[in-house]
Amino acid sequence: MHSHPTLYLTQGSGNSIKPALVVRQLNRQVSIKYLDVLAGETRESAFLQLNPLGVVPYITLPNGIGLGESNAIAWYLAEGSKLVPDTELGRAETIAWMNFEQTALEANISPLRFFTTIAPELGAEHEHMFPVWREKGNGGLTRLNDHLNKRDFITEYGYCVADIAVFGYTHLAEEAGFDLSAYPNVQQWINRLADQPGYQSINVLLDGINTDDTSIAA
Ligand SMILES: N[C@@H](CCC(=O)N[C@@H](CS)C(=O)NCC(=O)O)C(=O)O
Incomplete structure (x- = not known):
């Protein structure tokens, strides 16, 4: 036990x-x-x-x-x-962005990275999905980049689990072939997260x- x-x-x-x-x-x-x-x-x-x-x-x-x-x-x-917002709105925004991460980012970046970089030998039968994942992933990154305009962190509350969740696959997007230089607010936010204590x-x-x-x- x-x-x-x-x-x-x-x-x-x-x-x-x-x-x-x-x-x-x-x-x-x-x-x-x-x-x-x-x-x-x-x-x-x-x-x-x-x-x-x-x-x-x-x-x-x-x-x-x-x-x-x-x-x-x-x-x-x-x-x-x-790391958990102490406001009702901050917690609700955290749920919203965690759902966004799973549906708009992770769902596209993760399989694309897996089947092109981690295990490309398994990728052949999924190749027809690559352009779909790429387009949807770029859509998610565009939305995130817009959200991070003039904003340091995902929610108004400040650095929290919403940032950690969205960071998970976003900071690995280049390993899936996404060009993060097209998303400067996202790049700056990634650097800001890497500066957090204990990172x-x-x-x-x-x-x-x-x-x-x-x-x-x-
Ligand atoms: N939505 C889940 C996804 C979990 C997931 O797909 N994990 C992958 C690794 S990133 C896995 O364990 N795959 C093993 C398998 O499918 O056998 C989460 O956010 O935790």
Whole structure:
């Protein structure tokens, strides 16, 4: 029986960095377990018993309850901290932008990155979707760039889990072939997030080292 949550992640994932960044920035006590998606570990029965959807990130709590969805997990880990807005509007805006991230950004940037950069050998049967993902992803980035005009962070509240959620795949968009120089407000916001205390880049944050009942804080 663990005394604190176990967070299941995979390396290189813009979804996995969201809860991992919250853990790092707030020094939350969690155990970390990495699963190798390409090796099929997310579809092995031991993990499917925890999360029937067979995807990471996922978190199991000491009471046995599990929670999926990167944005929900990031919010859960940030609850009660300055990373969750303390205004009703700030929290509602956070939900709105988390939904936008999943539908307009992640849904397009993530598969395009996966099938062109991470596992191009699996991409052939999805090639007909590449232009669709590219057009929709550019639409999402245009909307985000407009939103960030004269605005430092996603919500009026300031740096919070909404920024972390939207950052997840947006900062990896060039690995999917998107040209972020066309979105200068997005680029500046990415740099602003990388300047936040406790920030670590994806390869440092998702280092692949399992931790057991210890903080992953350095
Ligand atoms: N909407 C989910 C997406 C989770 C997801 O698709 N995770 C991928 C890695 S980024 C995965 O675990 N894939 C493994 C598989 O499909 O077997 C979230 O935001 O957490």
